[in-house]
Amino acid sequence: xxxLITDRERSDVDNxxxxxxxxxxxxxxxxxxxQELAGLLADxxxxxxxxxxxxxxxxxxxxxxxxxxxLENVKKCVSQYTKIPGSTTLxxxxxxxxxxxxxxxxxxLMDLQLLTNNMKSTYRYSxxxxxxxxxxxxxxx
Amino acid sequence: MIDIKDLxxxxxxxxxxxxxxxxxxxxxxxxxxxxxxxxxxxxxxxAVNRRLLMAMQGFLGQTTVFNPDGSITETNQDGxxxxxxxxxDGSITETxxxxxxxxxxxxxxxxxGSISEVIS
Numbered sequence: 216x217x218x219l220i221t222d223r224e225r226s227d228v229d230n231x232x233x234x235x236x237x238x239x240x241x242x243x244x245x246x247x248x249x250q251e252l253a254g255l256l257a258d259x260x261x262x263x264x265x266x267x268x269x270x271x272x273x274x275x276x277x278x279x280x281x282x283x284x285x286l287e288n289v290k291k292c293v294s295q296y297t298k299i300p301g302s303t304t305l306x307x308x309x310x311x312x313x314x315x316x317x318x319x320x321x322x323x324l325m326d327l328q329l330l331t332n333n334m335k336s337t338y339r340y341s342x343x344x345x346x347x348x349x350x351x352x353x354x355x356x
Numbered sequence: 357m358i359d360i361k362d363l364x365x366x367x368x369x370x371x372x373x374x375x376x377x378x379x380x381x382x383x384x385x386x387x388x389x390x391x392x393x394x395x396x397x398x399x400x401x402x403a404v405n406r407r408l409l410m411a412m413q414g415f416l417g418q419t420t421v422f423n424p425d426g427s428i429t430e431t432n433q434d435g436x437x438x439x440x441x442x443x444x445d446g447s448i449t450e451t452x453x454x455x456x457x458x459x460x461x462x463x464x465x466x467x468x469g470s471i472s473e474v475i476s
Contacts, residue, residue, distance in 0.1 A: 259362070260407025299366055333365045336372075340401035343392065 217248045217328055219321040223314040237312055239271035242285065246271075248324045249288045255331050256296055263295045282309040289320055292327055299326050360409040 220234055220241070227235035246269045253263045265288045268281065277285070286309050293305070305323055306316040365371055376386040402408060410416070417433035428440040436454040443449060448463040464472045 258407075260360075260405060260410055297364055329368065330364050330366070333368050333371055334362050335403075336368075337363050337365060338403040338405055340403055342401065 217251070217321075217324055219244060219248060219325055221318050221322045221325060223318050225314065228314055235314070237317055239273055239275060241317065242271040242277065243269055245320060245324070246285065246288070248321075249292065252292055252324060252327055252331075253288075255328070256292060259331065259335065261296050263291050265291060285309060286320070289323055293323065296327060297330060298323070299330065302326055357413055358409075360406040362406045 223234045226232075229235070246267050249265065250267045250269060253265050256263050266284060267288070271277070286306065290305055303319045303322065305319060306312065372389045372391045373387050374390055376384045376388065378384060419431050421429045421431075423429060426442055429437055430440075431437045434454075436452065438450060438452045441449045441451075446465055449460060450463070451458060451460045460476045462474045462476070464474070466472060
């Protein structure tokens with residue numbers, strides 16, 4: 216599973232913990248996960264064409280267009296695939312990002328990975344069933 | 357064109373769940389968990405999924421090369437290739453190769469107007 220951060224709390228912000236601020240490490244983590252996810256989706260027939268930047272450094276200052284791309288990448292993965300019904304909606308923009316919105320972005324990626332894995336687990340394979348057959352998965356005459 | 361949608365379960369604890377039913381098909385609300393277990397496989401099977409079914413409708417990345425000898429080589433994103441040769445007798449030979457496996461279709465236009473397609 217992706218090693219993402221989805222458990223930020225108000226106290227992280229108040230106490231200025233590592234999870235309480237949003238910096239280049241968050242950008243690299245999310246962009247790397249999106250890149251991997253896009254590959255997973257493409258392999259399963261859900262191609263997503265995205266631009267990535269996974270080498271953010273402490274001295275980089277992301278532009279507005281870069282942050283639009285950053286968030287749009289996640290939205291494109293959702294729109295090209297699916298989402299868990301009732302899950303929290305992605306933020307409109309990265310303006311005024313807060314700990315809840317940061318959690319939502321990474322939780323969305325975790326959800327997409329879960330759904331992809333679940334989907335792959337239920338695949339049926341050529342030679343194991345017949346058209347119109349509704350019995351147990353894998354059963355054949 | 358048909359848009360193919362995969363089954364995408366939300367709950368990973370229900371992936372292998374089947375419901376017991378009455379003879380008329382109504383559910384009993386009782387579940388069993390089963391998984392196909394054919395043991396070691398001799399080759400990687402092809403999943404019947406969106407990727408496959410969209411590819412069958414033409415949506416698979418491919419590069420087409422028109423060769424100097426008049427033949428056409430189409431190589432898909434998985435590295436599999438189909439070579440189409442237009443033979444001097446008017447027939448067409450299409451050979452699809454994937455790894456060590458191959459399948460050939462020879463199309464012949466008969467004098468009576470019919471068309472024969474032979475797989476070998």
